[in-house]
Amino acid sequence: xxxxxxxxxxxxxxxxxxxxxxxxxxxxxxxxxxxxxxxxxxxxxxxxxxxxxxxxxxxxxxxxxxxxxxxxxxxxxxxxxxxxxxxxxxxxxxxxxxxxxxxxxxxxxxxxxxxxxxxxxxxxxxxxxxxxxxxxxxxxxxxxxxxxxxxxxxxxxxxxxxxxxxxxxxxxxxxxxxxxxxxxxxxxxxxxxxxxxxxxxxxxxxx
Amino acid sequence: xxxxxxxxxxxxxxxxxxxxxxxxxxxxxxxxxxxxxxxxxxxxxxxxxxxxxxxxxxxxxxxxxxxxxxxxxxxxxxxxxxxxxxxxxxxxxxxxxxxxxxxxxxxxxxxxxxxxxxxxxxxxxxxxxxxxxxxxxxxxxxxxxxxxxxxxxxxxxxxxxxxxxxxxxxxxxxxxxxxxxxxxxxxxxxxxxxxxxxxxxxxxxxx
Numbered sequence: 581x582x583x584x585x586x587x588x589x590x591x592x593x594x595x596x597x598x599x600x601x602x603x604x605x606x607x608x609x610x611x612x613x614x615x616x617x618x619x620x621x622x623x624x625x626x627x628x629x630x631x632x633x634x635x636x637x638x639x640x641x642x643x644x645x646x647x648x649x650x651x652x653x654x655x656x657x658x659x660x661x662x663x664x665x666x667x668x669x670x671x672x673x674x675x676x677x678x679x680x681x682x683x684x685x686x687x688x689x690x691x692x693x694x695x696x697x698x699x700x701x702x703x704x705x706x707x708x709x710x711x712x713x714x715x716x717x718x719x720x721x722x723x724x725x726x727x728x729x730x731x732x733x734x735x736x737x738x739x740x741x742x743x744x745x746x747x748x749x750x751x752x753x754x755x756x757x758x759x760x761x762x763x764x765x766x767x768x769x770x771x772x773x774x775x776x777x778x779x780x781x782x783x784x785x786x787x
Numbered sequence: 788x789x790x791x792x793x794x795x796x797x798x799x800x801x802x803x804x805x806x807x808x809x810x811x812x813x814x815x816x817x818x819x820x821x822x823x824x825x826x827x828x829x830x831x832x833x834x835x836x837x838x839x840x841x842x843x844x845x846x847x848x849x850x851x852x853x854x855x856x857x858x859x860x861x862x863x864x865x866x867x868x869x870x871x872x873x874x875x876x877x878x879x880x881x882x883x884x885x886x887x888x889x890x891x892x893x894x895x896x897x898x899x900x901x902x903x904x905x906x907x908x909x910x911x912x913x914x915x916x917x918x919x920x921x922x923x924x925x926x927x928x929x930x931x932x933x934x935x936x937x938x939x940x941x942x943x944x945x946x947x948x949x950x951x952x953x954x955x956x957x958x959x960x961x962x963x964x965x966x967x968x969x970x971x972x973x974x975x976x977x978x979x980x981x982x983x984x985x986x987x988x989x990x991x992x993x994x
Contacts, residue, residue: 583852583857583858583859583879583880583883584851584880585841585842585851585852585853586841586853587834587837587838587839587840587841587842588838588842588851590834590838591834591835591838594830594831594834594835598816598819599815599816599819600812600815600816605807607877607880608806608807608877609805609806609807610838611875611876611877612805612806613835613838614838614839614842614851614876618839621835621836621838621839622836623801624801624832624835624836625831625832625833625834625835625836625837626832626836627794627797627798627801627832628798628801628820628828628831628832628835629828629829629831629832629833630794630832631794631795631797631798631817631820631821631828632794632821632825632828633794634792634793634794635792635794635795635821644791644792644795644821645790645792646792646793650790651790652790668818669818669821670814670815670818672790673790673791673814676790
């Protein structure tokens with residue numbers, strides 16, 4: 581936009597660099613900030629600049645956390661025999677919000693994505709298998725996203741573990757389920773895509 | 788979200804307070820920031836905190852600007868006999884982007900909104916009439932939003948000026964148009980709302 585003060589243009593550019601924020605939203609946000617008292621702006625700036633400051637990566641599960649090991653890993657009330665592997669730290673929040681998983685987590689830090697040069701060494705796969713081998717887990721819930729990359733990663737993880745099952749005793753009886761696919765709650769069968777519906781039929785359950 | 792580090796929660800709360808940013812977007816943005824290098828985070832924080840620092844309000848038109856009077860008010864190539872009144876500083880950018888208005892601006896700083904206790908004294912209406920009375924304007928383009936409040940404000944401004952037309956010589960021949968209403972470009976007549984369409988019919992023009 582022409583003729584805007586430089587300090588506003590800078591903020592607009594900053595907002596535009598965020599995912600999901602287009603040029604118009606960026607302008608709207610910047611003008612919103614202009615109306616805030618200086619005290620709130622300063623706080624906003626400080627808080628953003630310090631987001632990483634008091635944050636550590638848990639050395640056990642690789643979640644972002646206040647302390648290492650994180651609150652989940654050090655919570656003895658959680659089921660220590662269940663492990664759930666997710667793509668990103670942000671997915672832990674969604675799983676916790678679901679409310680019925682009470683085990684531990686392992687954050688992969690990505691998915692296999694050969695087109696973007698992400699191979700098995702770029703995600704925390706060895707760390708996962710090490711952890712499984714050294715621990716006493718009975719179940720590994722694979723909670724990667726239902727995307728092409730997520731599905732491929734899930735399959736790859738399963739195969740890597742199965743290859744080691746003969747040699748490593750702790751992996752022997754490990755059950756490796758995947759999150760169920762099907763109709764999301766509130767969806768319309770009429771409008772659901774064919775793949776989702778075929779998965780919902782495949783996975784049909786007794787009522 | 789449970790168990791998130793405090794520094795992340797603070798950023799999420801901050802983003803949630805912005806207009807149009809819901810809880811899920813706020814979480815996504817915070818986790819995006821976590822992946823940025825510290826240097827960019829610091830810059831983000833500084834720039835937001837300083838958005839007002841090098842910004843002044845132009846004493847002539849009340850636009851936010853680098854200097855006072857602003858670049859528009861001090862640009863002698865612009866038509867000094869045209870004045871356009873807009874609700875907010877952000878609207879100036881949209882008008883400038885349209886590209887065919889070459890006059891000056893007056894930022895009202897709001898619209899009349901009795902339900903929210905915004906009366907004529909809360910917006911820069913006296914300043915507008917003063918400026919018109921002291922200047923040599925031949926046209927005042929009213930560019931308030933096509934909302935109920937915007938329309939009411941447009942009418943109110945017109946009446947206030949007309950009441951003074953007899954006493955104040957400079958207001959005598961002032962023309963007071965309003966932005967045209969009608970179908971937005973690219974719209975579908977089939978899906979356009981009745982009021983817009985009725986305005987488009989009312990305002991029909993020879994081709």
